[in-house]
Amino acid sequence: MLKHIVFYFSMLFSLHVIGAEQKSIQWQSLNTNQQQVLAAFKHNWAELNNAKQQKLLKGANNWLIMTPNERQQTTSNYKKWQSLSPEKQAQLKAKYLEFKELPLATQKQLRNTYTSYKSLSSEKKQKLRRKWQNLSPEQRRKLKARMKLKRKFNH
Numbered sequence: 646m647l648k649h650i651v652f653y654f655s656m657l658f659s660l661h662v663i664g665a666e667q668k669s670i671q672w673q674s675l676n677t678n679q680q681q682v683l684a685a686f687k688h689n690w691a692e693l694n695n696a697k698q699q700k701l702l703k704g705a706n707n708w709l710i711m712t713p714n715e716r717q718q719t720t721s722n723y724k725k726w727q728s729l730s731p732e733k734q735a736q737l738k739a740k741y742l743e744f745k746e747l748p749l750a751t752q753k754q755l756r757n758t759y760t761s762y763k764s765l766s767s768e769k770k771q772k773l774r775r776k777w778q779n780l781s782p783e784q785r786r787k788l789k790a791r792m793k794l795k796r797k798f799n800h
Contacts, residue, residue, distance in 0.1 A: 670698045679705050 672690045675683065682705040686693065693701070711719065726734065744752065762770065780788065 669693070669695055670702065675702070678709050682708050 669691060672680070672687060679702065680687070683690070683701055686701060690698070708716065708719075729737070744755070747755070762773075765773070777785070
């Protein structure tokens with residue numbers, strides 16, 4: 646799932662990236678599959694700077710190597726994203742950028758923890774949520790601090 650989120654944000658931020666002025670990629674130089682994925686950009690492709698073209702091309706190439714299930718999940722995630730309020734999108738973007746600033750080892754640990762959580766049964770997930778919700782704000786703060794300290798010393 647994180648791979649899908651990273652792909653989506655790569656596509657999303659590609660429209661906002663300001664890159665060095667390099668020679669543009671010619672639409673005709675893209676292969677047929679890349680052109681199909683990027684068809685929405687065909688008419689303004691030449692107006693995009695090289696950095697935007699590179700980001701979009703990278704996203705298209707990622708899309709082309711995805712399995713049908715990965716594509717379906719990515720499409721679903723995109724639709725969910727579009728349904729979020731601008732405030733919620735901004736909040737999630739900030740969290741994503743915060744995550745990307747973490748050391749790679751910490752990112753890996755968080756991914757592993759998330760994967761472990763996702764593999765729990767619905768009942769166990771609900772039990773963990775209730776346990777968290779029953780903690781006081783002070784208990785939550787202390788637990789978060791302990792987790793940060795634990796991550797710091799494990800790397």
